[in-house]
Amino acid sequence: MNDIYKSTKSTKISTISAVDQALYEIIQEEMRREEQTLNLIASENYAPRAVLDALGSVLTNKYAEGYPGRRYYGGCQVVDKAELLAQERCKELFGAEHANVQPHSGSQANMAVYFATLNPGDTILGMSLTEGGHLTHGHQVNFSGRLFKSVHYTLNKDTEQLDFDQIRTLAHEHKPRIIIAGASAYSRTIDFAQFAQIAKEVNALFMADIAHIAGLIAAKIHPSPIAHADFVTSTTHKTLRGPRGGLVMCTKAHAQAVDKATMPGMQGGPLMHAIAAKAVGFKLALQPEFAVYQQQIVRNAAAMADEFKKLDYRIVSGGTDNHLFVLDLRAHHLNGKQAEQILESVGLIVNRNCIPFDPNPAWLTSGIRIGTPALTTRGMAQKEVRAIAHLIDDALKNYESTTHLNSIKKEVRKWCTQFPIY
Ligand SMILES: Cc1ncc(COP(=O)(O)O)c(C=O)c1O
Known part of the structure; x- marks a missing residue:
C-alpha cells in the first residue's frame, strides 16, 4: 500500500464529533462502507490523505472571484499562490499551454468550453450516451442538448469501437461548430489525431474530454x-485520483475565452480548498509512482476482462485497453439493474451500464461497467482482481441462494481487510 494513504492521520473527524454527532456518524458509516466493500465503479477512486487535508483546510474561507493577480476581492495574495501552483502543475503534467483549474466539476469544465465557443443553437457532435458518451456531450436532458443542436455518433455495430467513417460522414453532413471526443464507458484507445483531422476537414473546433482516462494520459x-x-x-x-473537480486546458489562443466563460460566464467564487487539493493531486500525479499505479490499473483491467472471458462472459468490444470494460449480461439472463443489486448485496459495488445499441432502457440496461482504479489504489494486482472476477461470477450465478451470497460476502470482507484503503 502506498504511503500517501497512511502517512498522516487526520484529526478533523474528531472535531466534527464534538459539534455534530449525527454528521460524524454518517461520515464514519461511509468510511466503513468504503473500507468494507470492493469498489469497481470505473469513475471513482480514493483520494489520498493529503488531498483530503487540503479539502478540509481554511482555504474554503476565501472568496477569490477572478484569477491570480486579478481578483475582485482583497486578501487573495495567499490563495493566488495555491491557484498558480495548481495551474503550473496541471500544465506540466499534461504539457498544456493554458490551464483553468476553477471548474467545479467535469460538467462545468465542458460547459466552460461550450460557453467560450458556441452560441445557443449551434451544432455539436459528440458520442451518444448509450454507446458510452456523457450527458454533457449533447444529451437532450442536459443543458448541452437543450441549448445546442446536438448530433451523436455511435459505435461500429460489429466491432463496438469508434467508427471514424461514421463520424466523418456526420461531421460533413451536419458541419458542427465543435466535435467532442471522450467517453464514460469506452474501453478502447481513442485516436485523438483522427478526430482532429475530421474537425479540420469541416472547420470545426475539437474538444477532448479525458475525464476518465486523465490518469492514463x-x-x-x-x-x-x-x-x-x-x-x-x-x-x-x-x-x-485527486479531489472531486474539473479543469480545462487549451491553447493560448483560446485561454482568454475559456477563463471568461468560466468566471464570470458560468461560476462565481472558485472553490479555493478544492483548487489547493487539485494542486496536491497534480503533484502526486507527477511522481514516478503514479505512472506505476496507472500501469497496474491497466494490467488489472486486462487481467479481469481475461478472467471474465474464461468464465464465458461477453465483453463489449471484446476487451479493454484502459481502466474499464463493460460486461454484456444478456446470455446470463440478468439485466444491469439486477446485477448491480445482487453484487451490492455482497459488497461488490458496480454500476449498471448500457451495452452498445442496448435493447433495454437506461434505467435497466443489459450490462455492468467494471473499473479497476479503486481496487488498484487498495494495492490489488492481477491475482487479486482475477479472484474478484470469480466472486462476481459466483454471485451472479447463485444469487438465489442466501447461504451462497453470505459466504461470498464474507470472502469480500476478507479481501477488504487484507487491502485497507486508509
Ligand atoms: C467523460 C465524462 N465527462 C464529464 C463528466 C462529468 O463530470 P462530473 O460528474 O464531475 O460533472 C464525466 C463524469 O462521469 C465523464 O465521464
Missing part, C-alpha cells in the same frame, strides 16, 4: 490529445 499510457485538440477537459477525481 498523465502517465503516458494512453496517447495524449494535447497536440491535437483546441480544448481538453477533465475531471480530477477519477483515474487522476
Whole structure:
C-alpha cells in the first residue's frame, strides 16, 4: 500500500464529533462502507490523505472571484499562490499551454468550453450516451442538448469501437461548430489525431474530454490529445485520483475565452480548498509512482476482462485497453439493474451500464461497467482482481441462494481487510 494513504492521520473527524454527532456518524458509516466493500465503479477512486487535508483546510474561507493577480476581492495574495501552483502543475503534467483549474466539476469544465465557443443553437457532435458518451456531450436532458443542436455518433455495430467513417460522414453532413471526443464507458484507445483531422476537414473546433482516462494520459499510457485538440477537459477525481473537480486546458489562443466563460460566464467564487487539493493531486500525479499505479490499473483491467472471458462472459468490444470494460449480461439472463443489486448485496459495488445499441432502457440496461482504479489504489494486482472476477461470477450465478451470497460476502470482507484503503 502506498504511503500517501497512511502517512498522516487526520484529526478533523474528531472535531466534527464534538459539534455534530449525527454528521460524524454518517461520515464514519461511509468510511466503513468504503473500507468494507470492493469498489469497481470505473469513475471513482480514493483520494489520498493529503488531498483530503487540503479539502478540509481554511482555504474554503476565501472568496477569490477572478484569477491570480486579478481578483475582485482583497486578501487573495495567499490563495493566488495555491491557484498558480495548481495551474503550473496541471500544465506540466499534461504539457498544456493554458490551464483553468476553477471548474467545479467535469460538467462545468465542458460547459466552460461550450460557453467560450458556441452560441445557443449551434451544432455539436459528440458520442451518444448509450454507446458510452456523457450527458454533457449533447444529451437532450442536459443543458448541452437543450441549448445546442446536438448530433451523436455511435459505435461500429460489429466491432463496438469508434467508427471514424461514421463520424466523418456526420461531421460533413451536419458541419458542427465543435466535435467532442471522450467517453464514460469506452474501453478502447481513442485516436485523438483522427478526430482532429475530421474537425479540420469541416472547420470545426475539437474538444477532448479525458475525464476518465486523465490518469492514463498523465502517465503516458494512453496517447495524449494535447497536440491535437483546441480544448481538453477533465475531471480530477477519477483515474487522476485527486479531489472531486474539473479543469480545462487549451491553447493560448483560446485561454482568454475559456477563463471568461468560466468566471464570470458560468461560476462565481472558485472553490479555493478544492483548487489547493487539485494542486496536491497534480503533484502526486507527477511522481514516478503514479505512472506505476496507472500501469497496474491497466494490467488489472486486462487481467479481469481475461478472467471474465474464461468464465464465458461477453465483453463489449471484446476487451479493454484502459481502466474499464463493460460486461454484456444478456446470455446470463440478468439485466444491469439486477446485477448491480445482487453484487451490492455482497459488497461488490458496480454500476449498471448500457451495452452498445442496448435493447433495454437506461434505467435497466443489459450490462455492468467494471473499473479497476479503486481496487488498484487498495494495492490489488492481477491475482487479486482475477479472484474478484470469480466472486462476481459466483454471485451472479447463485444469487438465489442466501447461504451462497453470505459466504461470498464474507470472502469480500476478507479481501477488504487484507487491502485497507486508509
Ligand atoms: C467523460 C465524462 N465527462 C464529464 C463528466 C462529468 O463530470 P462530473 O460528474 O464531475 O460533472 C464525466 C463524469 O462521469 C465523464 O465521464
